[in-house]
Every structure is written in C-alpha cells, then in structure tokens.
Amino acid sequence: MTAVPAPAGSFPAARRFGAVLPLLRGVLALAAVLAAVELIVIALGIRPYVLPRPSAVFEAILRTPAAYRDAIIRTGLETLYGFAAGALFGIGIGIAFSRLRFLRETVFPIFIVSQTIPVIAFGALVVMWFGNTILAKSVIVFYLTFFPVTVNTLLGMRAVDQKQVQLLKSFGASEGEILRKLRFPTALPHIFVALRISSALGLAGAVVGEWFGDTTGLGVLLLQGMYAENMVAIWASVFCSALLGVALFSAIGFAERRIVFWGGSDA
Amino acid sequence: MMTRPQTDFTAAEAAMTDTAEPILDLRTLSKTFGEVKALNGVDLKVQPGEFVTVVGPSGCGKSTLFNIVSGLEEPDSGSVLRFEGRSVMARDLLGKVSFMPQRDLLLAWRNVIDNAILPLEIEGANRAEARREAERMLPEFGLAGFAKQYPHELSGGMRQRVALMRTFMFKRDLMLLDEPFGALDALTRAMMQRWLLDVWSEHRRTVLFITHDVDEAIFLGDRVLVMTARPGAIKLERKVDLPRPRGADLVTSPEFIALKRDLLDAIEEESMKTFGPNAH
Ligand SMILES: Nc1ncnc2c1ncn2[C@@H]1O[C@H](COP(=O)(O)OP(=O)(O)O)[C@@H](O)[C@H]1O
C-alpha cells in the first residue's frame, strides 16, 4: 500500500514546471518578435504613422498606466461575467438537450437562428435595452459564448462509449448516475475545446460592445485612438487586448490540464 | 454444490440434481437482431459454485448470451430465463450479476482504486469503506502499489486485472467473464489463468467464462460448452474431470489431450460452417 512506484515522487514538481513552460516559451517568442519589429522599423525607416516602434508603444502605455489598467480591468470583467454565464448556461442546456429530446427539437433550432443575427445588430439592440452598463457588454459576450459551449457539450455527452454505458447499467446504475459518472466526464474534453474558442470570441464581443458607447475599456481606447489618428494609442490598445486574450486563454488551458488531466483531447 | 453426500450416479440422482436448484437455468433461449438470428435455442444450467467455460467460433452469439444474462438485452419471446429458481425478465438481472465485458472499459479519469469501487459506489456503499476494501484487495490482484495510477499509465495486463478486480468487488453469486484474457500475450495469459483459479478458489463464485481458446477452456472449467456457428446453440458439453488445484503441467496430461481433441473436432466442424460455401 505504501510502495509507490519510483518516478511518482518527482511527478508534481515536474508537472508544475511543465505547465509554466509553454507560458515562458510564449513570452520569449513575443519578446523576440517585438525586438525584430523594432529593428525592422528602424532599419527601413518606416514612419510612425504606418507602424510605430514597439518601444514607442510601450512608452505610451507607461506614460498613462492607469488608463490602460482600468481599461483592461473593465473589458476583462465584461468578458469574464459574460463568459462565465455563457459557459455555465451552455453546459447546462447542452446536458438538458442530451437528455430531453423534446427540448432539443424545439429550442435548439431557435439557438441556431439566434446565432445568425450579426453581433453588430445584436449589440445595438442590447445597448438600447441595457444602456452603457457592464451588463450590456456581458450580455453580448454571453451571446457569443454560449452557443459553441452548448454544441460541444451536446456532442461530448453523446461521444460516450455505449459499452461503458452498458457496463454501468449492468451494475444497476440509473440514468442520472450514468450522466454524472460517465457522460459528463466524457464530455469535459469537448467542453474545454469550446471554452477556448468562446474565450476569444467573447473578448472580441466585449471590445466591439464598447463601441456602442462607454467611457472606459479597451474598445473605447481603440476608438479614441482612431478618432485622434494616434497610431501609437491604437497599437497600445491592441497590445493590451492581446495581453488580456492570452491571459484568458492560458487560464482556461491551465484549468483544462488540471481537470482533464487524463488527456481526453489535445486539439 | 457439495452439500449432498456423493453416492453412485443413478437416474434418481440425476433427477435430484435437476431439482438441486441451478443458479442459472436457460431454456430454448433465442435472440434475433432484425434479420440476424444470433442465438437459437440455448439450453444451459449452471450450478452454484461451478466454473463453466464456453467456446465457439467468433460471431456465434457468445457475447449476446452474456448481454442477456447480465440484463442488457431481452431474449426473443418463448425463451425461458430462470435465475436462483425464479423465472425472470432479462432486465430484472441488471445489478444482480457481475459482468466483465470483452474490453476493460476502465474510466480514464478514475485511478485504479476508484475504477475498482465503481460498482460499489453505484450500489450506494460508503466510498471511504469501499476504498479501504479495495486497498486490501490490491495485492491479491497483483496491483499492490498501483492504487493511485490512472488507466493510461497501466499495461494491458494490468488494466485487465483492474477490470477483473472491479468485477470481483461487485459481489454477486454469478460472474460472467467475456474473453477476459483474449488480448493478452500467451505468457501473461497463462499466468493470469492460474491466478484466476487461485482467486476463484478463494472467493467461490459461480463463473461463466467465454473464450476462443480450447486450452484455456479446459484448464479453467469444471465443464466446457461448445457452441455451434451462428445461430448459436450448445453443440457439445463435456465435464472436465481433472483434479484441482491445476498446475501448468496439466496441459500435457493424456486426459487433457484427449478432451482437447474431442472439443477441437467439434469446434472445427462449426468453424467450417462459418467459412463453408453456405456461410452467411
Ligand atoms: N446489437 C446488435 N445488433 C445487431 N446485431 C448484433 C447485435 N449484437 C450482436 N449482433 C450480431 O449477432 C451475432 C453474434 O454476435 P456476438 O454475440 O458478439 O458474437 P461472439 O461474441 O460470439 O463473437 C453477430 O453476427 C453480430 O453481428
């Protein structure tokens, strides 16, 4: 009972390092690209109006760090609220669809139709309803995130091995137990694929949502940069958006490696 | 099964044996899938504590037979299915028979212990207690020290042992094992066979064991059944009067070889039907 196979001892530390490694690699790659751009801009004498030097962009951010920090927090919260709600709703309704054929056949088509409404049109509607609030942007994010999660949850719940279902039945398991102990865990890798796609979509939705009117946020900064024809400010906002996107994506990837540790999918 | 004193085997005794309540009693059991007749009139009695092996050409309906006895499929009407002396529907047997399917079907997100206690969890047993019991059983199944490993970290033979342990933890009088060693190499398989007999003699369950390997069928069984090609029925039934405990050298004994020849003849005849000109 106490005899644990030898390599297991060093395992947790190695795994933790393994999780940090991709992040480290990403940061290094980014730094290399930025340095290269800097050199090219200087070497070719590209004018700031076309492409500013990355160092100029960083300077701009460091001149007014509070503005960018507030923008990141604001847009981050909008995305987070909408994404969390969309993910939970998508998983819940996906499970319900997998169990209740009636619901699937009546409600699912409505979902599909809802997704054909362009996000711009939808955004205009939402801002009319909810005003310039965090809620309005979160609703847009929700609208963009819940659908992929629903579809993949349904897909995952059905990807279960019928032989495993039969095995659990032979143990006397009820449908509910089969759902909890077999179908949902089987669906998790599929759900995470959808979460990764949704996080990128959701962030874009939050930024675009701010264009319908707001006073803080990365979308607002982008718009202001555009009106002022300030290339450096635009690039600074783009950089901050990318930072937020990468953080979100990494957080989901981290959760995925912990929760779906058995490597259900590596897509 | 040894509760009555052994006397001379007479007609009266035979009649008594019939009434001595088999744990499983199948009569004219048939199963049709659409156009395909998988089983056609299987008659089979299994006594408590008996180890019965079933051999037959592939596709003859062996797994179908197990699916019925484990409650997953209903047989055609006209089939009689009796369990522990009562006539039952197949679905009444869900949760009553411990069934090990052909593949291990371990859950990837559960470690060895948690895979093994899955049936107990479904029964509503206390999880901590079930885990302790499983921990105690690990050495017996050659899994000492592997409690916390996940299926993807195990070899094929070990995964199969976890599946067997899961089957044993689901304490039912009747165990159905569907080609449990089919995917293992010859050496591992021979080891597992001897080990299974040890475990069986400890736990004394009734076992119905499917294999496509005649040596395995004789080595393990009290009785070997040969099935016909599809649609499956019992073609031949032979008692295996070889002493237990059985050792590796048994397979070279004259009795073993004679029995093997008879069984192989019967199986060959059926296999020919599958490959013959009139095969479906
Ligand atoms: N659910 C099913 N639907 C249709 N045909 C089936 C089904 N299960 C088994 N069969 C058919 O019944 C026959 C017997 O199958 P099976 O019991 O798996 O054979 P064995 O285990 O002896 O190899 C095969 O021809 C198979 O195709």
Ligand SMILES: [Mg+2]
């Ligand atoms: Mg089979």
